[in-house]
Amino acid sequence: MQFHQTKKPLPHAVVAGLDDYPGLQTARLLAKRGIPVIGVARHQHLFFCRTNVCEKILYLNTERDEFIEGLVNLGKQFEQKAVLFPSTDMCVLRISRHREALAPYYHIALPKPEVVEKLMNKLGFLEYALQEKLPIPKTFLLRNRAEAEQAANELNFPCILKPPMKTATWEKHTTIKAYKLASAGEFLKMYDQCCGWADILIAQEWIPGPDSNLYSCNCYFDANAEPLVTFTARKLRQWPPETGSTSLGEECRNDVVLNAALQLFKKENWHGLGYLEMKRDARTGAHYIIEPNIGRPTGRSALAEACGVELLSTMYCDQVGLPLPENRTQKYAGVKWICLLEDLRSAHVYWRRGDLTLKEWWQSLRGKKTYADFSWSDPMPFLTDIQRRLAFKFKALREKIFSRKAAPNFVAPKSLNAAPAMASRHG
Template structure:
């Protein structure tokens, strides 16, 4: 295998560390960067890691930084991004960065539309994709009107999640009643546009993802589907325990949609199955590697490596047949989810240990690279302890 092209990964969360592990174990030289906070937790011994300027408020500095990194190598590096901020930055400066790096993204306007929950909702309507009942509110009069049509509890979500999380580290705010909504809305509105959405019933196992890798000509080079078992936080969070599972109905629905949208490169669409009508309802579409992508390599698909092979001209064969039943576990988040669900009688210790049986891959735990796991676990447990103290 030709591996003279290095890989550069922007992101040192579990997403980025998963890319590092997938590539470095194939003999590829990996360089990984992030801003100071994530770098301190995620730096890996399997890559040359460092701190980089922020894609949010140091764009020119980051552009110069990346040019310098690329010019240190004889071959163009393959550029990976594990977070929305880096995707937007790379896409925005693609004409310059493409002179130094290999990467594949859809049109910039499509990327920005998919990060905008209003535009994503409009796409769902355009393509007749079922979705949660959604309200867009710009003033108090519209808020009052929405309240008359809402069922409570409901959720308050940012239109631009990556921008909102600069100020508030939440994917969504759970709203119990109209009084709370009227009190909470102006507080969070200061940090960006918001939408109000019904809560689709069903537990964590009602969430599914379809992931694709389309090449420049929109030929499918990788396909993967999965089901969540647990997420953290349990109500509105990210994956903690996932299983590889082929869902033909979602393949039939999701793959043509992503191709129709011309989502070149790696992308993922998330659905939640509504037990009221059995419909899979759109949650979001991401034009990038997603948190649990490291499950794919252990299930016979390996998105990160397919991406590398294609961009370095090695013409990989399509990988569309996956191994089902492989589990992906973010161990500390799975444990904290267990503690949360145990209080509500939704999970027992026996259930927790049962989830550790069978073929599995851990998000961060690795004997050849132990420190990202240790630092992440310490940080999660410390933050959980601080939250408990505040609530006592």
């Protein structure tokens, strides 16, 4: 659906959380439809902010009051209410908690605040899932070392260790969103390492199966909790492997996941964007809920648009009262979505492990695709990211060369034990 120039200008779309792939993709997709876009980002130095699709970009800390104050000041400049597209969990939470201050200036597609709090926080969702008897992996909440030891005795390994939410404190220490641990010893060692990064940690049994057993459903519900558009897809690879975000995915049909998503969100009188990810157990074929993502676009939102399912345009039109796009039905054409640079890293790991041949890798890339990072009309984010990665690799290589040259002249004190250097998380 392409919006044409009219006497009355279209309301703005404000993408909060531009400095991540979902935010960048959302801005590109809306701008492509002719919708004026303003971005809000936390990190000015990140390559996402080199995009050319935004009229302007505001830099605000999403975890501080300046985020809401900045949105209010921006909203006062609009002649008509803009549509808010929060693109990170923290943006969704902050907007939900301050919706009364934002409502005069923005259309906000979110359900009641208590529903957002319940489904956004993994702890709240786990309590809800247990109460509603939803299919989730065996789970333990870890508040202290004693509870971690109890979980280690009762869990089947491997297992996953993760925080309820990736906060600034967590991201200060790692970019990993979840750790896969093979034994009780590994589990307790990792717990000791990261227990200070979050008040509570979550331990879950690992559901066996490859990345391609991870299915998802994106959807948008109107103010009456009616689903106006749905879209199902699956991962093919992710970065980091097994526990990360999608690096290569494709649309597919999975009515089990579709029906589970509709049932979950309709029961909560959902309004706005919703996403449910489930994994099919390779042993039994049963599907288990991995996580919901609520109130924001995901990587698969762009895949939906590439497949002719206008997910984000539907939300925009519904919010501003324009006729809905005609293309809201999935046709299952097998289109793929790829984050090119991250998928190269993922494929390299699988190849080194012997889980992926060069032929299989090439075949996985064939067919119609849409890109998370690359765009002919908006090339600077991709090119800047390549430049960043090359600079990091060159720096690491240079340090390695100089350290080798210096090594013969260095004698370690006998009283000290050598320790391996920690690899940088950058890039």
